[in-house]
Amino acid sequence: MDALTIPPVDLGLIAPLLVVVTWATGLLLVDTFFIPVGRKKLTGYLAIAGLVVAGLVGLPLWGVSGSTFGGMVRLDPFALTLTWVFLLIGILSITMSLDYLPRQDIEQGEYYPLIMFAVSGMILLAQGADLIVLFLGIETLSITLYILTGFAYPRLTSEEAAMKYLVLGAFAAGFFVYGIALIFGATGSTRLSEIGAYAADRDLGDTNLTLLLGGAAMVLIAFSFKAALAPFHMWIPDVYQGSPTPVAAFMSVGTKGGALAALVRLLFEALPTLNAYWLPVLAGLTALTMVVGNLGAIAQMDVKRMLAYSSIGHAGYVMLGVMVAGEQRGPEAFIFYILVYALSNLGAFAVLIALEHQGEEAWQLDDFAGLYQRQPLLAVAMAIFMFSLAGVPPTAGFMAKFYALTAAWEGGLPWLALVGVLTSAIAAFFYLRVIIRMFMTEPEGEPAPELNRGLTIDIVVAAAGTIIIGLIPAPIFALVERSAVALGG
Amino acid sequence: MLNAVPLPAVLTLAAALFCIGLFGALSRRNLIGVLMGVELMLNAVNINLVAFWRYFEARYITGQTFAIFIIAVAAAEAAVGLAMVIAVYRHYVTVQADEIDRLRG
Numbered sequence: 116m117d118a119l120t121i122p123p124v125d126l127g128l129i130a131p132l133l134v135v136v137t138w139a140t141g142l143l144l145v146d147t148f149f150i151p152v153g154r155k156k157l158t159g160y161l162a163i164a165g166l167v168v169a170g171l172v173g174l175p176l177w178g179v180s181g182s183t184f185g186g187m188v189r190l191d192p193f194a195l196t197l198t199w200v201f202l203l204i205g206i207l208s209i210t211m212s213l214d215y216l217p218r219q220d221i222e223q224g225e226y227y228p229l230i231m232f233a234v235s236g237m238i239l240l241a242q243g244a245d246l247i248v249l250f251l252g253i254e255t256l257s258i259t260l261y262i263l264t265g266f267a268y269p270r271l272t273s274e275e276a277a278m279k280y281l282v283l284g285a286f287a288a289g290f291f292v293y294g295i296a297l298i299f300g301a302t303g304s305t306r307l308s309e310i311g312a313y314a315a316d317r318d319l320g321d322t323n324l325t326l327l328l329g330g331a332a333m334v335l336i337a338f339s340f341k342a343a344l345a346p347f348h349m350w351i352p353d354v355y356q357g358s359p360t361p362v363a364a365f366m367s368v369g370t371k372g373g374a375l376a377a378l379v380r381l382l383f384e385a386l387p388t389l390n391a392y393w394l395p396v397l398a399g400l401t402a403l404t405m406v407v408g409n410l411g412a413i414a415q416m417d418v419k420r421m422l423a424y425s426s427i428g429h430a431g432y433v434m435l436g437v438m439v440a441g442e443q444r445g446p447e448a449f450i451f452y453i454l455v456y457a458l459s460n461l462g463a464f465a466v467l468i469a470l471e472h473q474g475e476e477a478w479q480l481d482d483f484a485g486l487y488q489r490q491p492l493l494a495v496a497m498a499i500f501m502f503s504l505a506g507v508p509p510t511a512g513f514m515a516k517f518y519a520l521t522a523a524w525e526g527g528l529p530w531l532a533l534v535g536v537l538t539s540a541i542a543a544f545f546y547l548r549v550i551i552r553m554f555m556t557e558p559e560g561e562p563a564p565e566l567n568r569g570l571t572i573d574i575v576v577a578a579a580g581t582i583i584i585g586l587i588p589a590p591i592f593a594l595v596e597r598s599a600v601a602l603g604g
Numbered sequence: 605m606l607n608a609v610p611l612p613a614v615l616t617l618a619a620a621l622f623c624i625g626l627f628g629a630l631s632r633r634n635l636i637g638v639l640m641g642v643e644l645m646l647n648a649v650n651i652n653l654v655a656f657w658r659y660f661e662a663r664y665i666t667g668q669t670f671a672i673f674i675i676a677v678a679a680a681e682a683a684v685g686l687a688m689v690i691a692v693y694r695h696y697v698t699v700q701a702d703e704i705d706r707l708r709g
Contacts, residue, residue, distance in 0.1 A: 247670050254677045261684050265691065274692050275704050281685050282638050288681070289645030293622055295653035297620055300615075305666055337675075405610075598676055 129188055131173040131198050132238045138165035139231035146224035146405060155206035155224045157462075160215045162227035163206055166234065170202045186306055187245035194444055196598035197241040197376050199453050204372070205234040214363055217466050221267050228367035229429055230298040230365065233259040236375035244384070246295045246305040246334075249377045253291065253341060257284045260366055277356025283340070283350045288379065290336035297330030298385075310385040315412055324389075331386055335393065338381075338580040341374035342402045344434065345407040346450035348427045352411075355423035359473060364420070364464030367426040368457040375433055377587045379440045387441065397438055405431030405538040412545045419467060419478040421545060422460070425504060428542060429456055435519040435535060439526025446599035448522035450593065455515035457583060462577030466497045469570050485558030493566065494553045496578045503581045506539050507544035512586035521529055614655040635692070635699045639685045646678045700702035 126133060142165065146158045153328055157565040173195055182189040216222040223553065236256030243249040265277030299305050301323040303311040310327070317324045340347040355363040386393060408428025415421040433456070436448035469480060471492075503512030516539060523532040584591055625644030632638045650671040657667025691700055696704055 147605060219703070247666075250670075251673065251677070255679070258677075258684055261688070265688055268691055269609070269695065271695050274688065274695065278635065278688050278692050280703065281681075281688055282629075282635070282642070285639070285642040285681050285685065288620075288677075289629075289642055289649070294620075296649045297654065299653060299667060299670070300656040303660055303664070305670065345639070372655040466616070512700075523700060558694055 123183075125181065125183040128176070128179070128181055128183045128244065129307060130176065130191040131169040131170065131202070132235055132242065134169040134172050135165065135202075135231055135235040136361070138162075138168070139228040139235065142231070143225060143228045143355075146228065147476040150224060154215055155216075155222050155226075158210055158224045158227045162231055163209050165203045166202045166209070167229060170199055173198055186308065187248050188239075188242050189244040191240060192598040193379075193450070194238075194241040194376075195370065196450055196594060197453070198238050198459060200450065201234050201237040201241070201369070201372060202555055203223065204237075204365065204368050204461065205230055205455050207457075207465075207573055208361050208369075210569045211308070211364065211461070211465045211573045212359075212361040214567045215471075215570075217361070219267060219359065220487070221270075221359065223266070226266060227261070229259050229263055229594050232371060233263070233365070236371055236378075239463050240373040240377040243377060244307050244380065246298065246307070246381075247311075250288075250295060252377065253337075253374065254288060257288070258283075260362070260370070260387045262352060263345065263362045263365075266362060267359045272357040273359065276354045276355075278366045279350055280354045280358075281475070284362055287337045287340035287347075290340075291331045294330040294333030294335075294337065297326055297328075297333065301326035301330060305379060307384040311387060311562055315388045321507065323370040328389065328392055331389070331393065332396075335378075335396070338360055338374055338378045339400060342434075342584075343404075343427050343430045345427065345431075346400075348407065348430075349405070352415075353418050355426070356417070356420050360419070360464055360468050363423070364461050367422070367461055367464075368453070371426070371433055373428055375430075375437050375453075379437050379446060382437070383440050390441075394438065397434065398528060401418040401431050401434040401438065402531055402534045404428070404434065405534055409542045409545075412542070415545070416480050417478050418480060418483065418549065421480075421549075422463060422467075425542065425545075426460065428538065429460075429504070431538070432516060432519050432535060434561060435523040435528070435531065438531075439522050439528065441527050441598075442522070443599060444518075444522035444525055447592075447595045448518040450595045450598055451518050452515045454591070455503070455511040455594075457582070458577045458580040458584070459510075459512055460501045462496065462581065463500040463504065465570055466493060466500065466579065467576070469566050480549065482550055483552045484556040486553040487489070490566070493574070496574045497553060498550050499578045499581055501546040501549050503585070505543045507543070509582070509585045511581045511588070514585055514588045611655060611659045611672045615652065616653040618655065619647075620648075621651065634703055635689050635701055636686075638701065639682060639689070642685075643678060643682065646674055650674055661704045 135574050138373055150157050160188035163582055166549050176195055180191040209227055233256050236252050239252035243252050261277055264280050265274050302310045321351045343351050408424050433452050436452055439445035483590045484544050503510035506516035520532045544577035622645050625641045628641030629638050666694040685695045693699055
């Protein structure tokens, strides 16, 4: 065995990640020793500051491409833009938690650093160029989410959701690492680029290639589970319903963004030559996901569960971009969709939080009845989010869906684009149902929803973003176009 | 010495262990049993990694380091999992998975 040589490390390339992780670690200590109980909001403000600093640190890295840690971690515009999107998701989630936690009597300082750790896992997934790094990223994200899901202890539903999530998540992790072990056995490497080079050299009859395919299949199962693709979506509705609402919001956009960013890299750096095998499988899963998610949402009278099913459906639309990421349009559509979905969905969950009072859940469709008479602005905001999730112009959701469907159409999957259009039409039904309840029915004497500063900021930012991106998408288009250039299989 | 046990035998052992873990995780009603099954699955992977490393790629340390990473992650997962089992037990006074079913729909 050769002597162990430490490869040169360029910490500049992981600066945003480094800031998030060190800030979160420091914040845990600061929270424990310096921030008194009852003033834990301060921890939340500090966490937001940390995420903002991480975003600013990333600014000078724009346009830089390079890898470090012996090629295990990569920075390119694709990863950097996703990093910013993930930081934004983290910031919005923390903002909506600031008032939610004390109102639910579950305020604990470590909540905010945990969100930061989860964000760091997502960034690692966007930057990872090695299966080991992807594994660590996924587990950092998942383990923190298990804890966050159960954060509403001693509420029973929260504990139960956490337990279910953990058991199934650990199960998926088992598949993930077994797949990696097989890939390692077949190719002798865990580096994505080396696996790609190895697969490109082999003929299809090769035994090692069979081993590689088996491993890849198991890894794909694990990714489908994390990103909630049907038929690995069973846990989603229960876990979302049971977990604290801001955590469900964070999870719905965070896990999708992180896991699918890693999947883009895996598919187009390690397995591009094998796409004859994975493309039909993933296309089938995507079609099934769109159908199952949108049909499942119709039956839900509970808006939180409805949003859980809708998040399954949206995973399918995001996948449209992922599968054709070899073309220029694919990664563009992916980043754009994640950003828009994050804004609309976090906004919708923020409205749910405004309606939620301590000890009682106001997520039934009937609780939305006549919201317009009680809180006109809140109802208008919710309508904007519902229109955006349904993909109605002029909201950003329309642009995102249009982008994803175009990418799939141009990328050689026209039938899948058609499935996407049809399921969107179905989806319009249950999103519009919420709007009709809010505007066209009489209120049923519910107490007025509580709006406070954090939530208001959240809802305003999300609604403004949704509308502005819908009306003037050009700057964002330019950003995602430049982010996707470097990738292209 | 190296070839005292052929590689396929080691891989079969790992695959068998993985399947036993899988079966345990799927069939056990007891949550602790489920976690033990998952633990077996992860350890089967470690055998695989170390075997591949020993037989093929002794020049690189990837297999070994990855095994250590998995051990660390598995420990973290078990810690969180067992803490949650305790939290669940305090309320439901049971660790049988099918008796914990408030979320439905």
